[in-house]
Amino acid sequence: MSDEQESMDLFGDMHPYNKLFMKCDSLPEKGRDEAEILKEITFMSEEENKKWQTGQCSGTMYHGGMEHYAFLNKVFSMYSSINLLQRDLCPSGTKFEAEVLAMVAKMLHAEEVSKINPSDYVAGAITSGGSESIYNAMFVYREWGRDQKGITEPEVIAPTSIHPAHLKAAHYLGMKVIRVPVNADFEADVEAMRAQITPNTVALAATAGTYPNGVVDPISKLSALALEHKIGLHVDGCLGGFILPWIEKLGYEVPVFDFRLPGVTSISCDTHKYGYSLKGTSTVNFRNKDLRRYMYFAQEDWSGGIYASPTIQGSRSAGLSAAMWAAMVSMGEDGYLTAAKAIMDTADKIREGIAKIPELRIMGKTTFLISMTSDVVDPYFINDYLDKKGWRMNGCQNPPGFHFCITLPQTQPGIAERFVKDLADGVNFAKDPPYEVPRSGFLYGMGATADGREILRQGMKGWIDASYEFE
Numbered sequence: 145m146s147d148e149q150e151s152m153d154l155f156g157d158m159h160p161y162n163k164l165f166m167k168c169d170s171l172p173e174k175g176r177d178e179a180e181i182l183k184e185i186t187f188m189s190e191e192e193n194k195k196w197q198t199g200q201c202s203g204t205m206y207h208g209g210m211e212h213y214a215f216l217n218k219v220f221s222m223y224s225s226i227n228l229l230q231r232d233l234c235p236s237g238t239k240f241e242a243e244v245l246a247m248v249a250k251m252l253h254a255e256e257v258s259k260i261n262p263s264d265y266v267a268g269a270i271t272s273g274g275s276e277s278i279y280n281a282m283f284v285y286r287e288w289g290r291d292q293k294g295i296t297e298p299e300v301i302a303p304t305s306i307h308p309a310h311l312k313a314a315h316y317l318g319m320k321v322i323r324v325p326v327n328a329d330f331e332a333d334v335e336a337m338r339a340q341i342t343p344n345t346v347a348l349a350a351t352a353g354t355y356p357n358g359v360v361d362p363i364s365k366l367s368a369l370a371l372e373h374k375i376g377l378h379v380d381g382c383l384g385g386f387i388l389p390w391i392e393k394l395g396y397e398v399p400v401f402d403f404r405l406p407g408v409t410s411i412s413c414d415t416h417k418y419g420y421s422l423k424g425t426s427t428v429n430f431r432n433k434d435l436r437r438y439m440y441f442a443q444e445d446w447s448g449g450i451y452a453s454p455t456i457q458g459s460r461s462a463g464l465s466a467a468m469w470a471a472m473v474s475m476g477e478d479g480y481l482t483a484a485k486a487i488m489d490t491a492d493k494i495r496e497g498i499a500k501i502p503e504l505r506i507m508g509k510t511t512f513l514i515s516m517t518s519d520v521v522d523p524y525f526i527n528d529y530l531d532k533k534g535w536r537m538n539g540c541q542n543p544p545g546f547h548f549c550i551t552l553p554q555t556q557p558g559i560a561e562r563f564v565k566d567l568a569d570g571v572n573f574a575k576d577p578p579y580e581v582p583r584s585g586f587l588y589g590m591g592a593t594a595d596g597r598e599i600l601r602q603g604m605k606g607w608i609d610a611s612y613e614f615e
């Protein structure tokens with residue numbers, strides 16, 4: 145068996161359509177019939193929609209309403225070919241983006257910043273997603289550190305729960321992320337982070353709604369720490385930023401994480417998650433315009449003319465910005481509140497169910513995302529069982545477990561009850577599993593060793609290679 149064949153088997157069948165449809169490894173000599181193309185694409189998308197429309201899939205599909213998507217797609221189609229870099233051709237794009245940024249800033253209590261410092265004014269940018277928002281924030285701190293403090297080897301201090309997008313940005317930008325273990329509640333350990341501050345520290349980073357556990361880091365304490373050391377504080381609200389404000393309004397206890405805190409200097413917040421817009425958009429907001437300026441690029445002497453762009457992207461579709469604006473104004477405060485209530489009602493039901501299963505333990509103070517582990521059975525066996533029953537959880541590690549990120553498809557009647565039942569059955573399955581190594585723990589047991597981690601890293605890179613292969 146060739147190396148390539150072995151990696152294909154390891155990663156499963158990545159090309160289920162090869163046997164069904166014609167493959168194109170070069171351009172068709174003659175352009176294909178549009179109706180035929182649409183038929184194929186309709187088949188594939190309908191097949192794939194079935195996987196999450198059951199309501200059994202954690203995260204990823206945040207709204208799930210086909211009418212909502214049809215509305216956004218209609219808006220998108222009117223601008224899909226317009227390039228937002230050519231602003232003179234689309235003043236509507238300027239309207240959409242400025243208004244989206246103003247609405248997001250308001251949701252994050254931007255009005256508070258000028259009360260604390262009259263010269264501050266929240267200023268943001270639209271990006272292609274959470275990772276780009278985080279990249280831009282990291283870039284700003286690198287540039288700010290160099291400009292204001294002469295820092296040439298910039299470091300950012302973050303808890304181990306921080307999303308890999310921060311490490312990826314640091315990798316691209318020649319920065320270092322110092323990762324500090326989280327505390328027993330899976331939240332940032334403020335004193336341990338304090339101990340890592342050096343003259344090279346440009347910023348702290350923490351999360352409102354961590355991906356592994358859904359908790360909000362103690363941002364108010366980190367805000368004080370950032371002010372004390374005159375460094376930045378990025379709050380990653382990519383996941384939680386668009387739902388926690390509404391959960392707070394519903395009366396749940398949500399720690400303050402936004403611009404009400406004087407040390408918070410930037411917040412990333414994804415419109416393509418709980419903002420319920422199309423995939424491919426996010427926002428990043430800074431405490432003032434000076435910070436935002438560090439993000440811009442301008443070149444005045446290019447033979448193609450003067451070039452300037454705000455973020456890492458060059459040409460980008462005005463359609464996504466139009467759809468993002470349409471998603472927000474069509475939802476309105478009442479829509480976001482109603483959605484948050486439905487999600488929290490479902491999450492509460494699931495939490496109540498878990499409380500009656502003594503073998504399970506919820507990790508941290510959760511709201512819309514529930515992560516669980518077990519001190520009695522191997523949680524990956526529970527996940528194996530759930531998988532067999534059609535559930536798609538997100539596996540976590542350190543400690544082993546999995547999370548269920550509740551989105552609108554799960555608020556359909558009966559889903560929470562079915563999940564709790566299958567979870568209880570899954571615990572029984574895990575007590576006496578019919579095989580030795582759980583399937584949901586890839587390279588199980590090796591993740592804790594240096595060799596195992598390198599194998600995992602190389603394995604994941606092999607998986608990316610495989611995803612670009614033709615068959």
Ligand SMILES: Cc1ncc(COP(=O)(O)O)c(C=O)c1O
Nearest residue numbers: 273274275307309355380382383
């Ligand atoms: C907390 C958090 N930050 C950042 C990201 C990265 O966002 P994206 O996948 O849109 O780049 C995610 C994605 O799930 C996330 O949950």
